[in-house]
Amino acid sequence: MNNQSKKENQEQKALERCEALAELVLGVKDKYKNATDNQKAFIETTIGAALWYLPELENSFTGYISINCLKTFKDGKPKISEEHLFPRKISARELLKEKEINGNKVFSLYKEKFCKLCFVTSEENKQAKTHQKPENFEPHDLIKIYNMANISLIKITKEEYNQLKKKNKDILNELLNRLPIKEILL
Template sequence: MNTEFLYLIAEQLYLNASGHAMSNRNWIAAIYKSLLVANRGDDEEILWTKYSEWKIDHNCRAARSVAKKNKSRLISCDLVKTDSNEYKLLVQIEKGIDIISKTVLYRQDAFPEGLWKVKNPKNDTVLSNQFERDQLFLASLGDNVNSPIQDELISVKENTVKPVSNSSKPEKLDISLYSDLDEDYDTEFGDFGAEEQVDTISSVEYARNMKFEALKLLLDQVRDKYHQTEEPLQRSFLLTVIGAAIFYLPSLNAHFSGYISVAALKGFIRGQRRVKDHIFPRKRAASELLSRDFSLKDLKSKYHDHLAEFMYVTYSENSQLINFYEEHDDHNSALEAFQIEKFPMAGVERFSSHRELDQFILFLRGKQVENKTTEDLNNLLGEFRAA
């Protein structure tokens, strides 16, 4: 299998995974290495070179250069699950005037142990451990693929991910409403295992409904007690507990506000973590839900329409914004007070989806954005959208 083709596939898988909280710049090289192992029998050890870099990074960049020189691009990538560890990727690649079709294997066990066992002089590894490998693999499969349902077909075409049901009458579904970014497998699906041969959408909805019903039960039991006590520490603790329960409700693509802080954008390009900052703080959300009785339907609407919206910030910015409402009128006022720059800037259309944000981040790679102003980044966004 041509290495430039494997790089293009690795780039798409990395793009799928880039919304994950653990995602970092090592992931694309790790994915590329796994594809080499699975499809070319690559047995080269993970090496740290005299140029102070991982050799897999060098190999990945070399394959990228070849793909760029040849103007090759991935047109489509269909993921077909063969078992819990392996997917077949049915890909089409445009190279010059040719459209080339290939079948590529993508296996969880093809990520060599050296990725998390071989250390460089700074005592760092490419991946932290097997858990990070597992998170990478699941996230790279794209929206809704981390469902425990077997025999799914996930199509990635024209930057759109759509599930194909095993039913003879496929459901029409806006996948953005059903795509959790950061929830772990066990958090989302609890005790549901692969043996539960049920429809994907109904199983996801069932798991989520159970969470909302449990929260309603908790609220109904606590609400009167909360209003009866005047002890501030008890009231604060109850808000913290309810706020934590709200935190574990589904976080969906549809909840993304379309904004990221400039520092988080630049940091993510350097491989740092971006953090969700909820526009409606958790303790304030808890107070809102304890203010009156909510039907299950109203509780869901309140959460999805108001309480779940978030933007991305850095870890330190997220710490600054904790309980911002105690001193500031709204989230934007707090951002301004803490000198946190919001991107896109005022007057510019926000990101339409995670996918647009992640594609813009890929567009920025290699453009030396560290010293660029918000206006410079805005101009680059204009170039990206015009391309």
């Protein structure tokens, strides 16, 4: 299977699952509106878990990688943790608040926002999670969470990432000298 067919297959699989997820959201939406805080948290967690099981799309990686994650490439054993820019629980809450929901809408939100991730270390991932609370989360200011967690991100290209995987020390040194970003653009 060529790359284009694989991409189309992943997108079709994601769309089908998004259609099923939209039906789940529709089925629980009325209950959610009048639920206790405990029930709301459970519903958000459940829908967030469903988002986790959607297939990763080709352009999920935004190109943002932490300096500390880059440093793990030095010893030839990179330690990469995929950090979702939109926490699953917050994404679930957004789906539950959508006035009109269907598979295409869920797929669009997933493709444009919910599947987007950056690479950090596992320690940084845990640190970011402590700040990813609804009261801290601002979709227009995604860098805020990483600043609060003292995580410095840089932007790299797909080609630079491929060179990193090939253990290109020159690229690694160049990237380690790059200044951290000030905002996240999707």
